[in-house]
Amino acid sequence: MSSNQWEIGPIFRALMRNKVGAILIAIQIAVTMTIVVNSIFIILERAQRIERDSGIDEVNSFYLTTTGFGENFDPKSTAFNDLELIRNTPGVLDAIQINAIPVSGSGWSMSFQTEPGEEKETQGGAIYMVDEHAIDALDLEVIAGENFLPIDVRFRQPGVRDWPDNVLITKVLAESLFPDTPYQNVVGKTIYISQTEPMIVKGIVDKIQAPWVGWDDLEHTVLTPEITGFESNRYYVRAQAGQRDAIMPVIEEALASSNKQRIIRGMRTVQETRERSYRGDTAMIKILSTTMVILTIVTGLGIVGLASFSVNRRKKQIGTRRALGASQGSIVRYFMIENFLISTVGVSLGAALTVILNMLLVEMFSLNALDWYFVPAGMIVLWVVGQLAVFGPAKKAATIPPAMATRTV
Amino acid sequence: MLTMTDVKKVFRTDLIETHALRDFNLQVDEGEFVAVTGPSGSGKTTFLNIAGLLETFEGGTYQLDGQNVSHLNDRQRSQLRNEKIGFIFQSFNLIPDLNLFDNVDVPLRYRGFKRNERKKRIEESLELVGLANRMKHLPSQLSGGQQQRVAIARALAGNPRFLLADEPTGNLDTKMALSVLELLKQINQQGTTIVMVTHDQHLASQAKRNIYVRDGQVSEMSGIAEPAHIEMHQAAIG
Known part of the structure; x- marks a missing residue:
């Protein structure tokens, strides 16, 4: 396939004339990436904390307290x-x-x-x-x-x-x-x-x-x-x-x-003690994971929504492109590339915001600085989410028949 | 150039079958300028869609430039459309977000031409329709007649064997319509075969040959359509 058919230039120029929806989605992607990447980093750190080996046989051990009170104790x-x-x-x-x-x-x-x-x-x-x-x-x-x-x-x-x-x-x-x-x-x-x-x-x-x-x-x-x-x-x-x-x-x-002459109290397994000690970390992991999943789904749905709206608005244009020789693959590719361009703006902005948020967290809550590879990994994940989300609407666009071009709707 | 033999097209819903084309026979030779007329619902648009490989058909055969197109898959049909056919639509169908240069570029990219080749063709074809100096303008900045000229430039840029025009002056006033028609004649004189679907009898009379379609079949005429048909049609469209 010739690189001419990728249409990156025209897609970009067309996007520039319909900025608002694209910018909103790009911002949503950026915010999602910022929160997801920092959340994953915090989750991994907390999970590592929880998984540290205490060195003792926790599984088989328990303890109890005995308190004497009698005169002859x-x-x-x-x-x-x-x-x-x-x-x-x-x-x-x-x-x-x-x-x-x-x-x-x-x-x-x-x-x-x-x-x-x-x-x-x-x-x-x-x-x-x-x-x-x-x-x-x-x-x-x-x-x-x-x-x-x-x-x-x-x-x-x-x-x-x-x-x-x-x-x-x-x-x-x-x-x-x-x-x-x-x-x-x-x-x-x-x-x-x-x-x-x-x-x-x-x-x-x-x-x-x-x-x-x-x-x-x-x-x-x-x-x-x-x-x-x-x-x-x-x-x-x-x-x-x-x-x-x-x-x-x-x-x-x-x-x-x-x-x-004494009472026995506070009998507890070491496993339970560990769970209690790490309860805050476990709760944090759950809250962050839930937030991350919801945010990613909302962003995915936003992309699906924008793409579906854009497909419906451009039915005639898509029919015309098909009439002028676009294959179904070309139509799918058009929307995938359009999304890729929007995502690229989103993840670039997201990369900057991710680092800024991390710096604030380091400053305010004494967290560790993000490992550098979390940023490119987050960018790739959001790119993939975008491409997956847009694939359905893009496939739907490809089914618009070329005869749509001659319909007077 | 274009040979349809006993072509059939049926539209089906749950309740009814509509025979849009029945035993449709037509031969168009290279270099012809054919106008296809007929009342609304006669099957002109279906004919145009099938001729332009925009729709499939059920029976009969269709040979385009010597190639039987009955069994081509979607991809092959797209490629053939791109290489052999130039389309001109009633409502121009320019892409509103792209400037004239990028609009004319659309079919050339699907063709896979290199950048320099595309640039040369775009400039030449916009030059031909007299809009070379407005390449960076958007369609919305042009009049209807100018937009249709851009669409013609887009249709011509790939050097198609024939042009399919669907009511090319339907959305234009008389003066603009005439200038577009002159342009089409000029293109035809340079050797491009043109098939034009229209309900405008005056426009049709300017073509070298007239085809009249009624009830999904061809009744050919060489001159102007019978006055009775014109009246009927005009009554139908109000």
Whole structure:
């Protein structure tokens, strides 16, 4: 086919004489692209956030809180008895007492530094107070150094301010504290908590997230070997695969009846906790997806409407073109090219608006800057949407018979 | 040039069949200037549509420039229209959004001519109809007679073997009609075959040969139509 038959010049000049409808559609395309591209970018970012691996066995785990209230309530013996009871329950893989739950939104954090003293560079880290069972209960791996021994685990009374001598830290925290040292070599090094209190890194664990999903240093985590004697304590239980739902009521019942001096409350799976923590992100994804789909459909319908109107208005012209030698394909091509030109104006304007909106979002809501390829990808998508939308009316135009040219309508 | 033998065309609705053409026979030789007249509903426009490959027909044969067109598909018919036939319509059928240059360019692009070839042909044909200096004007900036001249230029630009004119002066006043007719005669003298459908007897009388169509069939005459027919027709159109 000769390129002469593409008629881009005449189509463009004819469009320039009927600008209003075309400009409105181009603006609609531009706005749609702006919103769709920024939405997709935000959705992908949120989806990536949600999909981050917490490092623990979420699917098989749950936790509960026990709160003592009786006069004779003894936190220490209760903790040891409870742990023994839970660990011996059939279906339990392992269990620990822990002060905070990963991904849950609440926990403890402290600052750590590699040199003692004030005004030194520090790294924040979430603290999980656990015993030597944590590795199995949380499904972690000690990738350098060693796990705690039972002898390392101390009993922490309320009001105690100091910290155990040995800790496990995550690989990410090890690398943040000692950026020039391979993480394996961080084992045995001293770090300082509360500015001056030394702790020795006994081992490095692969990965466990802190409780706060919005925190930049989400994988800065420290495990301290302690069983706590507070009024309220949490037990974290990892069930054998598929046993979680079955053993939850069993353990709740067993704990409640084993010691009447306390109540059991807040039993919840880790999966549910994750869903709660990411509820805002999930809602945002749903809202943006719905907006995007509706906008794209409305724009598609706008294109169908404009093209259909234009076909009906130009029936005689189309018949004349057919009489003068246009094939049906030429007529389809005419409308496709016309739409392509309108879309091109729309997506070019859209590209600029997309970047501007993204800059505003970065400025106002501290979002990340758009990756460059989102813009051309958005342009291509809107081009394709336009071509799909115009195809129906264009096919209809091609069925207008050449004899329309001689009708005196 | 154009030979129709026993051509039939039937329009069907759920309730009725209308025989627009029945056993339509006509031969037009190269270089002729034929006027086709007849009352409204006689089948003139159907004849024109079939002759111009704008419509298909049911029976008989039609040979255009030696080629049997009965079994051509839509694409082949489009191509043949483009190459062999120039159309002139009653209401000019110029594309209002395109200037004169682009209007004349329309069939040439479908023909696949290169840019320079098209430019040369457009300029020549607009020159021929006396509108070369108004190439950048829109149709709406011209009088009716000038618009029809542009349509003639568009019809001629592709060097067709014959011109099909559908009431070419129907929308023009007498003076403009005469000038368009003179132009058609001039074109015919240069060798282009012309078939013109009209109900204007004066116009028809200027053609070399007159065909009278009635009830979908040809009754040929060489001179002016019988006065009775004219009266009938004029009464019919009021």
